Amino acid sequence: MLIVKLNATDSTNSYLRKLSTEETIGDYTTVIAKKQTQGRGQMGTVWDSQASKNLTFSVFKDVSKLHLEYPFYISIVTSLALLKTLQFFSISRLSIKWPNDILSENKKICGILIENVIKQNNINASVIGIGLNVNQTKFNNLPKASSLKIISGKVFDLDEIVHEILKNLEYYFLLLEKGDYDILKNDYETYLFRKNKPSTFKDEEGIIFSGYIKGISESGNLQVLLEDDIIEEFDLKTITLLY
Structure with a gap:
């Protein structure tokens, strides 16, 4: 090496x-x-x-x-x-x-x-x-x-x-x-930070929203449980975790 x-x-x-x-x-x-x-x-x-x-x-x-x-x-x-x-x-x-x-x-x-x-x-x-x-x-x-x-x-x-x-x-x-x-x-x-905790996010248009991090997909997208009980996937370019 x-x-x-x-x-x-x-x-x-x-x-x-x-x-x-x-x-x-x-x-x-x-x-x-x-x-x-x-x-x-x-x-x-x-x-x-x-x-x-x-x-x-x-x-x-x-x-x-x-x-x-x-x-x-x-x-x-x-x-x-x-x-x-x-x-x-x-x-x-x-x-x-x-x-x-x-x-x-x-x-x-x-x-x-x-x-x-x-x-x-x-x-x-x-x-x-x-x-x-x-x-x-x-x-x-x-x-x-x-x-x-x-x-x-x-x-x-x-x-x-x-x-x-x-x-x-x-x-x-x-x-x-x-x-x-x-x-x-x-x-x-x-070890995922804020997993299953209420978290605040910003999307690519600057809109702030809340959800719960549930995990990641096989491709590495972040899986977030939204207010309407739907789990949505986001890639790195479309979401920022605010903490």
Whole structure:
């Protein structure tokens, strides 16, 4: 397993994608940057992180042999690997804010950005970008952000956390390769933030509405029980969970 460490790059996802087009790289090749100048989150958001205090890295995963009908399982696997890692380091009150933000005590500590490499209409590989707030203690104008140090009071070794994440990614991808879809989906839904609690949402037209999160579909859409007792599915572009 190759681990490339950079002092700075625009985006570890972009760096790893470019590397994969220029040469054949091995499974779980990982690029870690002390600083990202253009770190990205879901839906074009910016991932802001203090240099050398947090983890900003990307992992190359060959999924060509999986023949995935539902690519969202890559996101499920990654989320569960991160949860298992954080539990190992005694981080409490963990949940997954759909689709794949990791929360502790209702504060965001980790974001995931997955970019798939498509060949001949099939997903050939995934570049899994992870931003984890570790030893940073101040987040200006980000009241919903936290870090492992804020939560635990401890200073963490970044390399130790990376190795634990990679070990757990391998474990959960093995479950995916074995076809244990129900186990993965059920585990993910167990940690789903605000599941079965009254929640407020905003749709793509800016309309605010209420409902109860019930779970996810196989394709990763959020299933919400609305006021008229109808369960409706929403994809990432059509709904935002307000909390």
